[in-house]
Amino acid sequence: MRESENEIKQLEKKAILLEPPESEREKIISSVKSYINSYINELENVPSFKKGAVELGKTNFCKPVEIEGIISELQSVFQYGINASSGGHLGYIPGGGLFASSMGDLIAAVTNEYAGMEFGSPGAVAIESQLIDWMKSIFDYPENAVGNLTSGGSVANLIAFTAARDQHEIKNEKIPRSVVYLSEQVHHCVMKAMRIIGLSDVIIRYIPLDSHHRMDVEALQSQIEEDRNDQLKPFIVVASAGTTDTGAVDPLNKIADVAEKNKLWFHVDAAYGGFFILSEKKKHLFEGISRSDSLVIDPHKGLFLPYGLGTVLIKKADAVLESHHYVANYMEGAYEGATIYSPADLSPELTKHFRGLRLWMALKLHGLEPFVANLNEKILLTHYFLSEIEELGFNKGPEPDLSVSYFYFPSMEQLQIPDNEFNKKFHEFMLEDGEIFFSTTNISNKFVIRIAVLSFRTHKRTIDKGINMIKRCLKKTKEHFNN
Numbered sequence: 001m002r003e004s005e006n007e008i009k010q011l012e013k014k015a016i017l018l019e020p021p022e023s024e025r026e027k028i029i030s031s032v033k034s035y036i037n038s039y040i041n042e043l044e045n046v047p048s049f050k051k052g053a054v055e056l057g058k059t060n061f062c063k064p065v066e067i068e069g070i071i072s073e074l075q076s077v078f079q080y081g082i083n084a085s086s087g088g089h090l091g092y093i094p095g096g097g098l099f100a101s102s103m104g105d106l107i108a109a110v111t112n113e114y115a116g117m118e119f120g121s122p123g124a125v126a127i128e129s130q131l132i133d134w135m136k137s138i139f140d141y142p143e144n145a146v147g148n149l150t151s152g153g154s155v156a157n158l159i160a161f162t163a164a165r166d167q168h169e170i171k172n173e174k175i176p177r178s179v180v181y182l183s184e185q186v187h188h189c190v191m192k193a194m195r196i197i198g199l200s201d202v203i204i205r206y207i208p209l210d211s212h213h214r215m216d217v218e219a220l221q222s223q224i225e226e227d228r229n230d231q232l233k234p235f236i237v238v239a240s241a242g243t244t245d246t247g248a249v250d251p252l253n254k255i256a257d258v259a260e261k262n263k264l265w266f267h268v269d270a271a272y273g274g275f276f277i278l279s280e281k282k283k284h285l286f287e288g289i290s291r292s293d294s295l296v297i298d299p300h301k302g303l304f305l306p307y308g309l310g311t312v313l314i315k316k317a318d319a320v321l322e323s324h325h326y327v328a329n330y331m332e333g334a335y336e337g338a339t340i341y342s343p344a345d346l347s348p349e350l351t352k353h354f355r356g357l358r359l360w361m362a363l364k365l366h367g368l369e370p371f372v373a374n375l376n377e378k379i380l381l382t383h384y385f386l387s388e389i390e391e392l393g394f395n396k397g398p399e400p401d402l403s404v405s406y407f408y409f410p411s412m413e414q415l416q417i418p419d420n421e422f423n424k425k426f427h428e429f430m431l432e433d434g435e436i437f438f439s440t441t442n443i444s445n446k447f448v449i450r451i452a453v454l455s456f457r458t459h460k461r462t463i464d465k466g467i468n469m470i471k472r473c474l475k476k477t478k479e480h481f482n483n
């Protein structure tokens with residue numbers, strides 16, 4: 001007995017090292033504080049992209065390191081790749097990284113509020129629930145719709161498709177006869193989700209697009225009729241409200257008509273574009289979105305949050321509960337008196353980070369207005385960029401619906417250089433330069449440069465820097481092919 005008491009005492013001496021005293025905490029906080037302040041202050045002056053790989057080598061983590069040492073290691077690790085917090089990130093779908101959200105994350109981590117079950121943490125669950133209700137009201141979803149704050153759009157889509165699958169009882173021999181309707185520009189996470197939930201054998205119909213890269217609704221309707229005549233089972237149509245490649249918003253209201261008429265589950269992936277509904281100028285594009293059965297939106301895109309917050313909204317609670325609700329023996333009592341669905345009933349997760357706080361904190365601290373101003377500013381910046389680039393002799397994509405578009409330099413007949421070859425070289429020079437980051441894509445076999453304006457740190461001066469960089473790189477590319 002004595003011996004074990006002694007051992008406990010010895011172990012406690014080591015164990016309490018995980019709880020630094022206030023003086024120690026102050027030291028760590030002050031190092032982190034000066035790091036993040038200088039990080040943010042310097043953001044305008046660092047490149048948006050720097051090519052390089054990071055090799056950390058093996059460590060066994062046996063020896064503790066002082067906070068200053070850790071921060072300088074991070075600084076060297078972080079210098080490569082896309083600077084995702086920079087306003088100069090105009091590639092893929094830019095992220096944000098609101099400071100207010102980082103404070104929410106910090107508080108969520110320190111308090112370790114358990115955001116999985118209402119019983120354990122009614123406060124955290126109420127906050128997440130309030131956020132979901134707010135998003136339901138934005139998209140005019142009914143009060144009894146449910147929602148979940150996920151890690152991102154991919155998991156949000158996964159939850160929605162699982163609900164659609166269960167609602168339509170797509171299983172066993174029904175799978176290979178069930179048909180999914182997508183646009184050619186649908187995000188790849190949709191296919192991935194289908195495979196994960198056991199639907200890799202469904203029939204996929206890619207519906208052609210119009211000249212604005214939006215789903216051709218007549219083609220959708222006739223494909224459904226054809227499939228019906230072939231005794232197949234049309235099951236779900238997935239529309240995009242802001243495709244990743246071109247930012248196109250599918251004609252949601254017309255697709256809703258087709259879905260309703262044919263009794264399909266109507267899903268809208270608005271991970272990128274959804275929050276543009278808050279812009280008075282763009283609201284009309286979203287007409288019909290409230291008629292969807294499920295909807296995905298990503299606050300870590302359209303509300304500028306740090307990575308790690310997507311949202312799914314679903315009208316039929318039962319369809320979601322079918323797969324996700326679970327009462328384990330060790331959780332008995334956890335459901336008694338529950339007044340709202342807990343996040344764990346609506347998602348594959350049980351224990352999770354209280355991720356809602358990062359959104360709640362940002363909305364509370366700033367109010368909604370600056371968010372909407374940012375979205376409107378991004379729309380105008382995209383137009384400004386495209387008109388500037390046209391003057392430099394570039395061809396551009398169709399009038400963008402939101403804040404994503406593309407451009408390419410047209411063939412220079414006198415040089416006999418194929419467009420794609422010229423633009424690939426041009427993009428290589430852009431990456432080498434790195435002041436502003438642009439990504440690329442393929443539109444009808446054409447290699448094009450993409451622009452996506454969605455960082456809250458992108459302003460007119462950022463776009464002007466991008467234009468200047470493009471001028472530099474265009475000159476270099478022309479010289480390259482002239483030699």
Ligand SMILES: *Cc1c(COP(=O)(O)O)cnc(C)c1O
Nearest residue numbers: 152153154187189244269271272
């Ligand atoms: C980004 C995006 C996704 C995937 O979301 P993640 O948050 O990256 O998981 C899905 N659909 C669309 C339209 C997107 O833009």
